[in-house]
Amino acid sequence: MNTRARQFGRSTLRLLTGDITRIPVDAIANAANSALAGGVGVDGAIHRAAGPGLMRELDAVRPADGLPAGQAVATGAGDLPAKFVFHAVGPIWRGGKHGEAEALVSCYLSCLRLAEERAARTLSFPSISTGAYGYPVDEAAALALNTVAGYFEQHQADTLIDEVLFVLFDGPTFSAYARALDRRSSVE
Secondary structure (H helix, E strand, C coil): CCEEEEEECCEEEEEEECCHHHCCCCEEEEEECCCCCCCCHHHHHHHHHHCCHHHHHHHHHCCCCCCCCCCEEEEECCCCCCCEEEEEECCCCCCCCCCHHHHHHHHHHHHHHHHHHCCCCEEEECCCCCCCCCCCHHHHHHHHHHHHHHHHHHCCCCCCCCEEEEEECCHHHHHHHHHHHHHHHHCC
16 A cells, blocks of 8 residues: 655645545545435445445435535445545536636535534545546646645644545556645645
């Protein structure tokens, strides 16, 4: 298993390869679709691992017209090794000129706020929008890491979050996130 960690303020940002549904944390971010109806990739894996109770909880919080890209809602975690799932809707890549970056940053910030509201001390993220939604992984990795690290630096005196884990499915995705973390470290 690949792993890398870096401290930002008093909080740790950790990268690792693995199955996000098997890593014990307080909250798991899910790369959800706007219908909050389960899907493929990470979304499908989280729904399968959590069991049918997850969909029942989503039925209670699902907006009638869907959840816009950049927003997230919280549910319990069912059978997952977590207390909460934060269902974040990432943007579909359309060339980068349709607000994709802003929506992706908003996904991560929405989940961090949900974690603070629920006193979640550990939170795991997948690489949101880089699978079926086609967001280029190098760009997505830089946005994700800069958003989380910047949040930690800005809120180091008052954040409840001890650690954010980016649980990445494969070696190439881990390498993209590791490069982004190295670039961020070299400019500080």
